[in-house]
Amino acid sequence: MLAAHRYLNAQLAQQGEAGVRTLAWALSHGAGTPGEQAELADELFGQGLYALVRITNEGNSAAIERSARRDTGGVDRDWRGAWLDMDAPEITREFTAADGRSKGVITVQADARRARDTLWQGGIRVLGLVLAAGVFWAIFAMSLVRWIEARTSRDICERVRSLAQDKDAALTGSCEVAGVDQALVDAQRRVAATVEEQNARIESLQSEIYRDPITRLSNRRHFVDQFRLALADKTADTGGHLLMFRQRDLAQINRHLSRAFTDQWLRSSSERLRRLVEEFGGPATLIARISGSDFALLLPHTSAPQASLLAERVRRELRSLRVPMDKYGWCRWALAMAAYAPGDNMSDILARLDHALMCAESADDDQVAPASQAADSTRIGEYSWHDALVTALEQHRFSLSAQPLHDLSGTLLHYEASLTLHDISGTDPVPASIFMPPAVRLGLSAECDIQAIRLGLDWLFTHDDALTIPVSLATLAQGSFFPRLERMLADRPALTMRLIIEVDAAGLVEQGADVRQLCDVVTSAGGRVGVSRLSQQFGAMEHLHEFPLSYVTLSGSFITGLLHSPGSQHLAATVVATAMTLDMAVYAADVPDTATQFVLEDTGVRAIRRAVVNSAHAHDLAHDHQWVPS
Template sequence: MSLLKQLLLSVTLVVAGILAGTLFVSLDTARQYLNNELQAQSRNAASTLALLMSQPGNQDRATRELLVTALFDSGQFEQIVFTPTAENDVFRLELDRASQPKAVPDWFSGLVTLNAKAQVREVTDGWQRIGTISVMADDQYALQSLWNSVFRLLFIVIGVGVVWALFAIILVRWFRRALKREITTQLEAISTTGQPAAILSESSESHFSELHDVSDAIGQARERIKATQAELDSRIESLELELNRDPVTGLANRKYFVNDLRRRMEKQARGAAVEGHILLFRQRDLAAINRALSRVQVDEWLKTVGERVLAAVKQFPDIPCVLARLNGSDFVLLMLTPSSLDAIRLAQHVRKTLTQLQVTLREGGVSRWAYALIDAGQYGDVSTVLSALDHALMRAESSGHKDIEYVAQPMQVLESKAAPSESEWSELIGHALEHDGLVLSYTHRLYHNELGEIKRYEALLILLDQSREGTAIPGFLFMPAAQRLGYSSQCDLKAIQLALTWLTDNPEELVLRVSLASLLHGKFTPTVVDLLHAAPANVVSRLCLEVDAFALVSGSAEVQAFCRDVVACGVKVGLRNLGNQPEALIYLHQAPFSYLKIGGDFVAGVLGSPGSQNLLGAVIQTARKLKISVLADDVPDQGTANLLMRQGIYLERSEQDAKPESNV
């Protein structure tokens, strides 16, 4: 806003304040004064009229009414009422407001009210009271006076305001000309490039004493600019060299993104409120895309990916973002928002955009993306952020789903550092496989319904970091890295060996999960069959291998073959997470499953969702036809438990009935 507009606005506000205050004070003072005058007028008129009517010669009715009429005809009173004591005939005279023109508008009379109360006096005949006289003055003349005074005061204040506004306009215009003459010329000489040194070194004396300090400051700034101009040119040149762009997509490259992230993390360490979320998305089939398309087509496709993601980001103008290409298949999006909901909303929009850019591959199917999202504000340095992103991406790749793997809290895999790099993971897992660093943790589970109970133990694979005594890494943290590095099948085989050993010493049933990457490995199933044939039949019969419903959908042929082969050896097979992957129902009859397991969001929302109840009915109906038991975990409340129990589903009992045990 310009200085003139600010001055005019301030003057307008001042004038409005003065007007409002003056009107309020004046109206209130005048109203109080007129109220007192009306009360006094009514009081004097009532006293005079009562005195006249009390005279001995004015005691007949006609004379009393004549006196009242004479006073009312003066036009100064709104109402006069004479009330005799002994008679019921009340003599009343009052103005008809409906037939008279209004002196002031209704809104003004409603806003400014006058309390013209009636004054009452007694009328006597000697010492005997014969009645009362009530007189109320007319307030219309007072309201008319207030209305006129308001208009006069309003016109005076507005006139003064208009005069002051014109004076302010003239004053500001004169001040602008003085500033342009005294200061602008010098500033333009400093800011203009290619000026001779003589012009930059000139200093002119100001014609106004008020501007001497400003002229001195401009001179000092001129000297500082001359001294630092060469240094600034050098720094600008170095910054331009650092701001490299990816040659294919035109996006920021890895160096720029890392430097920018480091600067923001340093500001956060100094106390600045720099928080954000980072989305890393990788094209898992870039090599297959290179085989399906020419190099020029791949470059155009990558450029289109960058353009489409930038267009998707622009639809969220409230979230500042930085998009970069880290390497051939990895892209990263920094979202400067502390809100996880906003970050997830934007990330889902990016995922939807990338889904539309999938490429059909020669081998069949379409290209796949993997997504990892973390809260960067939870980490202290850039290396920790990058390692956490990489670990989250490994989890996304190993899970096999197309959703975004969101990690809200830092994953403290080891005690003193964040997720290890690929080389560190390779060393940890390889050392554990060679030196018995993999063990199983056992948890007792108890499921029940009206038909009976199912008692068993569930095993979780644990990696022991032997370089740090007592450090145990659970399978859900290290198995994503094992699958990327090709150790998945070896880890699952080791787990099966440990499970068979435990079953040899314990009479209970044991459930062990098997990953999709292992099931897709060509030599995994034959090796497992050999292990089962070498074990006693009474041991194998108590082992249950559990696969994910997503594995049954995405690798149906391999998973079905695995299930049939191990069941032929005497092992039971279970299916978990069916509620999150309902497509697995169409493959359910093609593998000999002993039980199905549902839980998570599907069970939590089944009570209030008709769609979930219909899906639950389909699951139960299919399971009954195939003679498969249905188990439910994480039941949120008793209402849901009652609904599931009526359907014949086995529910997990409380933690008091399932005490964890471990050989770690």
């Protein structure tokens, strides 16, 4: 419309120019009288194309004028003219005579009404076309929206139905837009129920991954992850302790009792331990079953007194959870505890604990064994222990050291032997207190004890004194040991007369048949048998008369506390009296001071020593050595 408006205004200006040129030419070539001028003006104005035609002769006196505005009273009351603003310009031009003299001025103005009417009609047509297009678009848009709503409603309903567990179940409400809200509510309810079910299933799967299936305690995988996080915590005061305890007789329990009973016993015992840890341990305390018979209690952010107190509670609880055994009376637990700090090596800590557990097994009590943290400790793997021991046995890389034992008068009674393992790499020799616990674990204790006896017989060949060789109780439990021992003693009957085999007093109670067979083999060959650590197993006193023993030894905390305990002094006197009745000598080890020595002398103890030489027992173990399980 704006382009048409500009075009029509240009046409009106051109029309005025054309009219003034035509009239000026006509007047310049002939029309000279006023009548002729009027005739020409009427002819031009009569075409209906001009709103004003004026001829003014010389002197600016109006001569002839034809005007549409004058004919209409000079006022254009049509509102369309004011709105459309179609005004043609007045074109003025002089006309001259033939000789070039100016004769007057012509003024012509084109009539804008036709242009205005044309523009108005075109605008009406365009407006009508726009309105028709708008109506058509509105109808199309409404139809499209209704189609989209219907299609969307059907799609939502179909999707909501697919969420239902029952595919044929009808939804609440219709599939129209008004019923979609209720359908979405139904779908949200179903989705919420499904999410809750999936979360419960995820929690169940996580519990299966991180829980032991029998005890429902954390398994080894979860324990290792938590322990690694505790060791990676670099904040201040984040050290803690780790307690490990082992059920030593789980295999025997499974053999003598039903598997269902064993599982139920483990489950109930674990539940009691878990409640105990929750009551007395911190929020970060974790108890886990890391293998069939091994359990671990992680105590982060705990001091040594706190950890020791909780370990003692666990020990008492384990003691109350024991079940009877045919051979040992009650099932046995071994406990060990180690401290850790941020940045420590997890394998080293577990290695020290495993070695401490083996020491506790050798000690044959349920006291918590400390795990050493010495920097110069021996750290080799379990498989490496096996290879090292087997290689040493094959290559006979063992030696025997002997320490003399004198009676109170200074007379030499006998020598006490200790087995040592030598490494081909040239490192320091490994004492029996280090390699015997792994040998017991690996079933090689009998081989090591056979080596000790063989070396002992060689020592007796070059010496004239008697020699005591300790033998572990695990060795007596191996049936192949006694035939080999009998053949070795039979080959050297002269040397056997000065050989003394020493066993732990616990064997008189727990392995009476094995100890009796040992006594038969040794005494038949002319040798003697001694008993160590009687003070750790006073129950053996009622069996002393059943065995041909040469001597018994009192040691450990019983001796160290003897000076301040009248009851212990009376018990020591009883042991001496009983031994003398049975023609046995009584020795004392671990004597702390001279005052205790005087008490023992008055009691009747024949020999006193400040250190115990017995490789098979836990109180002899060097706590600054440890080994790492592979």
